[in-house]
Amino acid sequence: MIIVMKTGAHESQIQDVIRRIEALGYQAHIIQGTQRTVVGAVGDERGKDRLQSLEVMPGVETVVPILHPFKLASREVKGGKSIVKVGDLEIGGPAVVVMAGPCSVESEAQILQTAQAVKAAGAKVLRGGAFKPRTSPYAFQGLAEEGLKYLDIARAATGLKIVTEVVNPMDVELVATYADILQVGARNVQNFALLKRVGEVGKPVLLKRGMATTIKEFLMAAEYILSEGNYDVILCERGIRTFETSTRFTLDLSAIPVLGKLTHLPLFVDPSHGTGQWDYVAPMAKAAIACGADGLIIEVHPNPAEAQSDGLQSLKPQKFQQLMDELRPLALAVGRRL
Amino acid sequence: MIIVMKTGAHESQIQDVIRRIEALGYQAHIIQGTQRTVVGAVGDERGKDRLQSLEVMPGVETVVPILHPFKLASREVKGGKSIVKVGDLEIGGPAVVVMAGPCSVESEAQILQTAQAVKAAGAKVLRGGAFKPRTSPYAFQGLAEEGLKYLDIARAATGLKIVTEVVNPMDVELVATYADILQVGARNVQNFALLKRVGEVGKPVLLKRGMATTIKEFLMAAEYILSEGNYDVILCERGIRTFETSTRFTLDLSAIPVLGKLTHLPLFVDPSHGTGQWDYVAPMAKAAIACGADGLIIEVHPNPAEAQSDGLQSLKPQKFQQLMDELRPLALAVGRRL
Amino acid sequence: MIIVMKTGAHESQIQDVIRRIEALGYQAHIIQGTQRTVVGAVGDERGKDRLQSLEVMPGVETVVPILHPFKLASREVKGGKSIVKVGDLEIGGPAVVVMAGPCSVESEAQILQTAQAVKAAGAKVLRGGAFKPRTSPYAFQGLAEEGLKYLDIARAATGLKIVTEVVNPMDVELVATYADILQVGARNVQNFALLKRVGEVGKPVLLKRGMATTIKEFLMAAEYILSEGNYDVILCERGIRTFETSTRFTLDLSAIPVLGKLTHLPLFVDPSHGTGQWDYVAPMAKAAIACGADGLIIEVHPNPAEAQSDGLQSLKPQKFQQLMDELRPLALAVGRRL
């Protein structure tokens, strides 16, 4: 950490800061500027959080951290990229992986029909929510365990892997019984109780970025899961909240190269939630692959106008098929394959 | 709902929309504009969520909702302002109520000392976290039940009411045993599993706005609690995330008059988290009272430089005393009292 | 426009609204809802701005516009896509056009060297600022007319077209003498005096989106230029301001498909300013092409560490060459060419 003193800080204040740095187990190095004194705190990074509190001391202007606060998620620490294995499926490898399916599991017929369609188009993982985090208490809340059972049937019928959301720490074990990949949704990215539980249960996790989560906070959320010993975490950009209202969220695709520099974890993009409108899904899916995403998660519904949730952002199976066909040459053009 | 058709929508598309509106149990009213046709859907508001899906139909440009999606939280529905009673303490009445205390409960001595200081200054409720939602898994996570016991001791010693945060649906019952008011933090404002549980348990709830929660979503989050039959909800503005970095968050004080028009629930402001820096707490606390807040929640720590969390935004007891003294004439100037 | 009355609005208030609508030259159509009355104002859209003022009338809850406020920029009105011709160069056609060059023109040697390099790599237009809008009055402000002359020399030497920024209405004529395309920068997107002048002077304009400009405001800014009779406007997304600080701005690539639906004007992306960091330029340039951009504007500097401005986001010529080579197959994969 770098502690910047105020202009005109007293020598005694500087000495107090040095004493406090040393009391916390660091070495203090002083740089005497022409206008300000700067003190560097050198040492093991544990307890850095406490160093931040030096900002309260008299004469201190600001405290600037030097190291990133995440460790297990760090690419620098690991030294390369990770592949998350879900059975025989590799996520984060040379092949781009597409997950697809409806927002909510609504019936056995609906999920089976969708599963067959997305499988035929080339998806490897079936998505579908059984526990739905809905903004309104009056909206459809999902079929719960019944929905999980329909997903199980669809898996048996198609061989697709299953990704489905869990919203309550109490349900993690139940959902893990059915799912191949547990999804933690955007609204729960800082639900630390949930993060710890999905860390403990040991299944691969698709962690979505929250609508106001910085890149650093996102990696710290992943760190919660990793620090429980679960290294199979996939990060998913799904749009952030900005002033722009012509899309439901603003898909922050630059998060892909930024995260790619900082972390070894595989990186996904959700162009359905990220835009909120089906006719923007294809262009943004292409853009995601072009800038280096390891995969996509896309909403597909056989009859969007009748969907219980998020119909507006769902592709019909035929449009999804067309998108997959268009993604293939694009993936090749950036050295990947679908 | 108002369904706006595209310029040049076919008559058959308009007829399809009308049929669908009627199938969902509404009456359709058509306005033939010079450039576009607009269809109004009139009827009972249940199922409005489904109407939104008309946006997917061919020829439809957009669907505009007319009614607010919240009901129990609505001022229009209730017809006045609510008072939340916590024992003999009235929140939302003519008196401005101040809650104060440390970010985290750290020890019996720390919480007792703070409780006595904030009581002496005029606070009515003691705040202090036993379960801490921390961005980093390596940061202090709170004393858990031990912390709740210290709060209990402080209550016995001072007569202050206790507000403390709950972060896991599994802990709601435990925390409710000790707390007078359950706090749901900003990161959990859309943790619907938690909202339902605090709704069921029937204790007053202080619900903080999330950092990217719109006013409408905030009221829908309250609606989750209210719809479980718990009407004792206090809303708390605590800063939203914007591009500005000179404060930790941007305290959105206009939320107070905006919410005051929309809801009957009491409205609080947290100037400590809202600014992230102790020397901005006093001016923003004053501003909050001036624009109509029913109360404040303020971080006070006997030794901020040693605090386990959020020391930078904590007032020392003496500064808190001074603030309370300055708030009294201000409250009178806006027709309230402290 | 749709005028939504408050619940319980008096009949006389509804009649007042109707009278006012008719006085402004519209027809009023009433929809009697179960809870609210809604009044549609039907008629010629001129003066819609005045209709918004109905929101002030007693009993009115809100006024919802139905039509987009832009006309000349509207794709719906024009019925297709426009091509902007700059001599023999077509912008907005099947070929993706790349503009490249330094942030600032610094010397004849620097601009000549860069021009030759970007020409060799396949760029068609040379960028370079002679008048620089700098955040600090103490920073390099550009070479002014001297810089324009160096651009002229570079054009003569390479045959590249020239795009350069104008920041003052008083300089428009001067800059137009040298430039093939006038650039209006992000900070001037609502500098209406400047927009009118570049509209009058009749040269093609590259209009950058402001950092807090909504899509609709962006199109209204273009409308200022178009309404002066200058139809050769190219829109350029260059990043918006959000809470995320790991990039200088957040490049809003979804603006490309959104704008593509709303307007006929060619659409560019500036991945250099949009990210602020050279190593994010290539992935975001690819993403831009993948989602449908008609072109790119990229900063290239022979020696970024010595650049007078924006060195951090500038590519070296060799990196730019490599990017262009990678863009070619990508453009083909989305049915374009470079």
Added chain:
Amino acid sequence: MIIVMKTGAHESQIQDVIRRIEALGYQAHIIQGTQRTVVGAVGDERGKDRLQSLEVMPGVETVVPILHPFKLASREVKGGKSIVKVGDLEIGGPAVVVMAGPCSVESEAQILQTAQAVKAAGAKVLRGGAFKPRTSPYAFQGLAEEGLKYLDIARAATGLKIVTEVVNPMDVELVATYADILQVGARNVQNFALLKRVGEVGKPVLLKRGMATTIKEFLMAAEYILSEGNYDVILCERGIRTFETSTRFTLDLSAIPVLGKLTHLPLFVDPSHGTGQWDYVAPMAKAAIACGADGLIIEVHPNPAEAQSDGLQSLKPQKFQQLMDELRPLALAVGRRL
């Protein structure tokens, strides 16, 4: 500046950085951390802009500035608060100053009637736009010089000072002939050509913060005016753009204490534009005074429903009178007077 090297940066890269620091005229001080090396650049701050470019050098992770980039606007440099004198009126002193009037000057009768009303209520300055920066080219653009003449008549009739906006560098001299205070609007806060001209002309300036302007950029915009030798600058917070849409902008009142710490310039708040709705103006005006604003600028129109612009956010004279009456005791409660 602090230059943070990457983990594992080569010794030769560190030496290159040191050489470059010294070549730019600074001294280099090295702190050898456990994981990274940090290099401090000590010396005169001129050219700091160039130091930022070290971020491009191999082995460099990031460059952290230590000093604020503004000087003339800095409170630290000046050592106290400034008072801007407009004739006999003191802005920034113990008395809170209120500016009021219509968004646009529409007619002689309208401006005279408003001037008399706001004068009677206690305003000291009359606002009114003759040159209007309107989002739409089809909206009312102001009466131009005719409007200035009406303001002159209103000044003669009431003795109020006049504040009016200038949007084009070419008009600065003309507007300065009529105005006591030149207003630079939010959309022009980084129109550097305009800032320089109003700096040269030497009249007091009311500079509004842009909707996406950080506190530091705002002070740098002021610095443009100050660096031309014009020290009479009043800063005005008027709302920033955020995700929240229930108000037109989000009034960032914490900007008042933040700016109060950083600069000596007087600080105003515009609750009319900051909220966009007349019934939020009074509470936010009170909040502004409570948190330390030196004054307010408020829109008042005799007949908001007929206003050419911004009727929705305008107070009627009677409401303005009532607000002024309510502000008086509030100002006293925070040690000011109206």
